[in-house]
Amino acid sequence: MSLTDLKFSIDPNIKTPMWLQIRNELFDCLYKDILRPGQLIPNEKTLVELFNVSIGTIRKAIGALEKEGILIRKQGLGTFVCQHDDQSFLFKFFHIFFNDSDVRHIPEVELASFEMRKANKTEMKLLNIPKENDKVFHIYNKLGFQGKVHSVDKIVIATAKFPLLTKEILVNRHNTIYNLFQNKFNVFITHTSERIKATLVDKKISQMLGIEMGTPILKIERLGYTFHDEIVELRTSYVNTTEVEYIRDQYSLVGE
Amino acid sequence: MSLTDLKFSIDPNIKTPMWLQIRNELFDCLYKDILRPGQLIPNEKTLVELFNVSIGTIRKAIGALEKEGILIRKQGLGTFVCQHDDQSFLFKFFHIFFNDSDVRHIPEVELASFEMRKANKTEMKLLNIPKENDKVFHIYNKLGFQGKVHSVDKIVIATAKFPLLTKEILVNRHNTIYNLFQNKFNVFITHTSERIKATLVDKKISQMLGIEMGTPILKIERLGYTFHDEIVELRTSYVNTTEVEYIRDQYSLVGE
DNA sequence: CAGTGGTCTAGACCACCCT
DNA sequence: GGGTGGTCTAGACCACTGG
Numbered sequence: 076m077s078l079t080d081l082k083f084s085i086d087p088n089i090k091t092p093m094w095l096q097i098r099n100e101l102f103d104c105l106y107k108d109i110l111r112p113g114q115l116i117p118n119e120k121t122l123v124e125l126f127n128v129s130i131g132t133i134r135k136a137i138g139a140l141e142k143e144g145i146l147i148r149k150q151g152l153g154t155f156v157c158q159h160d161d162q163s164f165l166f167k168f169f170h171i172f173f174n175d176s177d178v179r180h181i182p183e184v185e186l187a188s189f190e191m192r193k194a195n196k197t198e199m200k201l202l203n204i205p206k207e208n209d210k211v212f213h214i215y216n217k218l219g220f221q222g223k224v225h226s227v228d229k230i231v232i233a234t235a236k237f238p239l240l241t242k243e244i245l246v247n248r249h250n251t252i253y254n255l256f257q258n259k260f261n262v263f264i265t266h267t268s269e270r271i272k273a274t275l276v277d278k279k280i281s282q283m284l285g286i287e288m289g290t291p292i293l294k295i296e297r298l299g300y301t302f303h304d305e306i307v308e309l310r311t312s313y314v315n316t317t318e319v320e321y322i323r324d325q326y327s328l329v330g331e
Numbered sequence: 332m333s334l335t336d337l338k339f340s341i342d343p344n345i346k347t348p349m350w351l352q353i354r355n356e357l358f359d360c361l362y363k364d365i366l367r368p369g370q371l372i373p374n375e376k377t378l379v380e381l382f383n384v385s386i387g388t389i390r391k392a393i394g395a396l397e398k399e400g401i402l403i404r405k406q407g408l409g410t411f412v413c414q415h416d417d418q419s420f421l422f423k424f425f426h427i428f429f430n431d432s433d434v435r436h437i438p439e440v441e442l443a444s445f446e447m448r449k450a451n452k453t454e455m456k457l458l459n460i461p462k463e464n465d466k467v468f469h470i471y472n473k474l475g476f477q478g479k480v481h482s483v484d485k486i487v488i489a490t491a492k493f494p495l496l497t498k499e500i501l502v503n504r505h506n507t508i509y510n511l512f513q514n515k516f517n518v519f520i521t522h523t524s525e526r527i528k529a530t531l532v533d534k535k536i537s538q539m540l541g542i543e544m545g546t547p548i549l550k551i552e553r554l555g556y557t558f559h560d561e562i563v564e565l566r567t568s569y570v571n572t573t574e575v576e577y578i579r580d581q582y583s584l585v586g587e
Numbered sequence: 588c589a590g591t592g593g594t595c596t597a598g599a600c601c602a603c604c605c606t
Numbered sequence: 607g608g609g610t611g612g613t614c615t616a617g618a619c620c621a622c623t624g625g
Contacts, residue, residue: 090602094613129615131613131616151590272577273530273570291547325424375610375611408604409610
């Protein structure tokens with residue numbers, strides 16, 4: 076099914092501006108899997124005919140989706156659907172830096188454990204897990220650099236959303252886990268929400284981090300969202316901030 | 332000095348697009364204090380004559396500044412320079428929420444101490460302090476809600492940038508401290524950068540927070556920037572995350 | 588080279604806000 | 607009603623990309 080096979084009718088008489096209607100139609104195509112990450116969308120002239128509006132209106136719609144990080148325009152090439160392969164996405168959701176350094180590092184990731192479980196109450200609720208299939212994957216990753224582990228991530232995802240995920244698939248990926256979600260399971264993480272607390276490390280995590288019990292660490296609880304604000308990942312990160320820090324730059328942008 | 336008194340010449344032949352040249356000219360006016368926070372800028376038609384371009388080009392320039400959070404358009408009213416009074420700015424740089432709650436609260440702020448000191452080496456360097464005037468203000472604030480203190484902020488600013496600041500001015504403000512910076516000292520905080528660690532609270536801060544020594548807390552080191560990436564504020568926040576959390580939402584926006 | 592998006596124009600009409 | 611920004615049009619020309 077291709078975009079150009081569809082029929083769209085944009086109504087100039089309703090309150091919603093035509094460019095927003097077009098933006099929403101395109102957005103829906105992404106959700107309905109007619110457009111996929113990385114894909115080239117039809118050029119502006121084609122879209123003009125498809126939606127029967129002027130090119131300026133098309134450009135405004137595409138501009139909005141570009142601002143949202145959903146499309147990316149490349150002059151001379153075309154307009155593409157964004158994907159987690161892109162360089163800019165690599166560090167979008169990774170906020171750990173070395174102390175007093177502006178150098179980002181790609182963390183070494185080691186799978187510590189992988190198992191299937193019955194979802195608990197919180198997991199059922201947050202991940203909106205169906206009763207017929209109430210299993211979840213629990214994944215523990217160790218993150219570090221030059222052999223030194225600085226973080227442990229606990230990831231919980233529904234088997235319903237990630238069918239046939241295996242330990243091997245996880246270990247053999249050659250990119251971020253969000254790239255795997257996107258390419259193998261067609262789950263695109265659009266945004267995340269994190270809550271950070273300071274705690275004393277417990278026995279289990281201290282062993283994984285290789286530090287003494289009772290050391291202060293960051294506990295970061297992340298919700299990973301996909302389209303329509305659906306939560307698809309629960310992640311808890313435990314960070315030993317002896318040698319790394321959690322970083323955030325905040326602009327007085329309307330955005331964020 | 333008003334914007335309309337100036338003469339601008341936009342060059343259509345150079346590589347930089349005209350809309351970007353106009354954006355930069357307007358941005359410079361802000362920096363040069365010809366435009367001030369809250370001020371109404373000339374309407375689009377006037378700008379068309381001032382810059383001698385078509386209205387679409389003006390709109391593109393203003394649109395860019397709006398995206399950056401520098402201007403705000405209000406239909407039927409005009410286009411204004413953003414300021415820290417605006418509702419959206421209130422929580423832009425305040426990231427503390429109650430546990431498991433989406434409700435933001437306006438913190439109760441109590442000045443704990445205010446003094447002038449000689450700047451140390453780090454402060455000299457980061458705040459780019461001149462040798463002739465190497466004094467800084469050290470401000471300690473206690474932040475809380477319903478009488479319970481959850482954070483202590485240590486703020487360091489150069490006396491050169493904030494001349495004649497007194498304890499009274501600080502205490503009697505009726506808005507955020509960034510609003511005070513903007514209105515009394517013409518220093519507009521454009522963005523901040525934060526580095527977060529987990530530590531055990533020391534004696535001094537534990538007393539201010541009213542908790543036992545050795546409790547794990549967040550230590551957040553913030554740099555406050557103004558135009559041209561000039562650092563004007565050093566802030567260290569100590570947060571007791573027993574009842575509150577540090578929150579961050581991250582969209583796969585290009586921006587942040 | 589042909590095809591793409593990027594810039595720019597010179598209008599028209601609409602929706603909103605204040606007086 | 608008079609002024610503001612918001613939407614939309616129908617073009618023209620430029621700059622970049624790949625083959």
